[in-house]
Amino acid sequence: MSYVNAITNTSLRADIVRHLTFTMGKDAAHASAYDWRMALSFALRDRIVEPWFAATRRTWETGAKRVYYLSMEFLVGRMLEDAAINLGLRDAASEALAGLGVDFSELVGEEPDAALGNGGLGRLAACYMESMATLGCPGYGYGIRYEHGLFRQSIEGGEQREQAETWLTQRHPWEFERPESAYLVGFRGEVTRLAGRAVWTPSETVRAEAHDTPVIGWGGRWANTLRLWSAKPTTLFDLARFNHGDYAAAAEPEALARTLSRVLYPDDTTFQGKELRLKQEYFLVSSALQDILRRHLAGGFALGDLPAHAAIQMNDTHPALAGPELIRLLVDVHGMEFAAAIEIAVACLGYTNHTLLPEALERWATYLMGSVLPRHMQIIEEIDAWHATRHPTRPHYVGIVKHHEVRMGDLAFVTSHRVNGVSKLHTELVKTSLFPELDALHPGRVVNVTNGVTPRRWLRMANPALSGLITRSIGPGWEADLDRLAALQPFVEDAGFRADFAAAKRANKAALAAWIGATQGLTVNPDAIFDVQVKRVHEYKRQLLNILQCIAHWQRLRDAPGSAVPRLRIFGGKAAPGYHAAKEIIRLINDVALVINADPKTRDALQIVYPENYNVSMAERLVPAADLSEQISTAGKEASGTGNMKFALNGALTIGTLDGANVEIRDEVGTENFFLFGLTATEVAERRRDPEHARRAILASQPLQDVLQMIAEGRFSPGEPGRYHGLVHNIWNSDYFLVASDFAAYDAAQAQVEAAFAEPDRWWRMAALNTARMGYFSSDRAIRDYMTGIWGTVSAL
Ligand code: NBG
16 A cells, blocks of 8 residues: 555645645635646645655665666646546545535646647657656656747648747646756867867857656656756856847847757657757757766766666667767766777667658768767767777678768667667568668667557546446456456446446547537537547648548538438647648648538538647547547558557547557457558558559549549639649659558448448447457556566566
């Protein structure tokens, strides 16, 4: 029994009032929802501090190995309810507040999302932090405390508009500022040699200041730290310039330094070759590694023992400077030999690859690397030479520095003892198509860790209706042992259970329908199929395929109204601000929605909605209410997907291609409980060799021809008939993502969905089996895989 369970409802209430009074300086009569939310957050945070200290103490005392998870993104979302649930205090908090006349859910809904990430990669980092805390795996997450997280999206006239996001304008109650934990991070300058050693004298320096957020695990038994760095100037102010009346110039050092932690780059699928991005990456890596070495030495350990105490995981290539930076610190600062330093680096580091898209693989021009990080450029060349000497038979084109570019994927690979892909298929492709030569030189280095999602947030918290049913059926405890969901399987044959399962879904759909009514002004039928595609908007994810099929479906409905099962197609997601093709797809979806939703003939059978600003909190609304999960990427392009896991866990059926983790989800839930369609990764590669593939596919499908014709004629953009000429031209003539080639199969799979939904007995059996068989996709399992296969750490619980 954890100590937090001993804390009673009454003392929680007293603490809320105390924080309202003494921390917020308000009395109950004048307190706003914001004041109450702060008071509650502080009262809960107080209860995290104790287990947090205890965990830290335990780690120091036992000298346990720690994991350091380096990530440019942590897409945490809201923290209040998650903390309350993990502490086991959700109901106590709600009751305590009710006694004070305050509504818990109102406070929860008032909290801004911490949107320090773009999509799957950042959300994965957040799930992994929570699972590490749940499993008692000692660790730190290191990231950047962006003042502005991912931009806010609005949809105006069907088009995406971007606004700066402002999560930090209000007080952020979960973090502790650590002005004393600060490091200097340098840029530019020159490298000289002194007594045979390199001496780097940077010409620009900023201070990295730590902000710590405790991350509490399930049951409140362990807490780790998410340490986010904020950039500060080394000199606050240029007093001489100020005294000369040059106020703007006087503030310049501060403004420049702050830029480093000002914004999150709004793209995770293309490589941003921007100097500021490189500086941000180094800022994170350098402050983290200085902190890691300081902690290691403070423990009284020798530097040579670092691998026994620190596992450093690079979340994609963004922190790939970790190798060179660790070597620099060991060699230049601590006087170690290069050969010993690189062995240590490799033994500590691991690299997770999250994408095969060539445009996302970071490559920095050597002139840029050489001028921003002159010492690191030297070290990278040394690493390259070291690797070449160790592998004299390697093909000549293997190398980190090639064609005046530093290839960060190769750098991360060479400096890590393990490289992992994020699903079975993806890992295979990492070996065969991304790093075939390096894989051959380092057999066994590439391993697979299929992604996972935390069941606490994505089932227990987001879906109380289904969680309640699960607990009533199989008892408590499945939240931290998700394989236990398998015990639901026998219930699936019970008509009463299926009815309860359907009722839970129906309640979630009704709640979503009410929200759509209130926010979108659209009255929707909660008995329709709720068909959801939410994720970043990208050509490879093929929101276009979805909307084209929607139009074809609408045409058929017009010919035979009343024939179909009613459907609500829900889209959500942001496009990178500079990604024209993706923004055009958003506009097309919204243009089509306007026309279709206004059609009185089909309105009862088909509606489309695109709520703006999709984020973690919106996902928590949509996932529990979905009947159908759209996972329709071009095979070979989606490394894993994690939304696919959240939906299936919540009893949505998947319509999807054999891509990423879809493959494993289908294996787990059963092929008969998954709507499969489309070309496989191998077939995609073959099909692309035919220059006529798109034309051929279009000519073979009358419905597709008609759809493209309607778009080209301006049926959905009457004021500007030529609006989508470019898009249609592209489908006919290039269609790199094979929308046309997969159209007919997708259309047929959608018909199967309808047929299945029309038979409730069958549908709810399939849906419940999805929930029962998704245990494997818990992030606890994924973290255990990392612990044994990559980090060599053990639970401290
Ligand atoms: C994304 C992939 C997803 C995957 C997540 C988490 C990047 C670079 N990659 O398929 O596109 O689920 O990473 O692994 O964001």
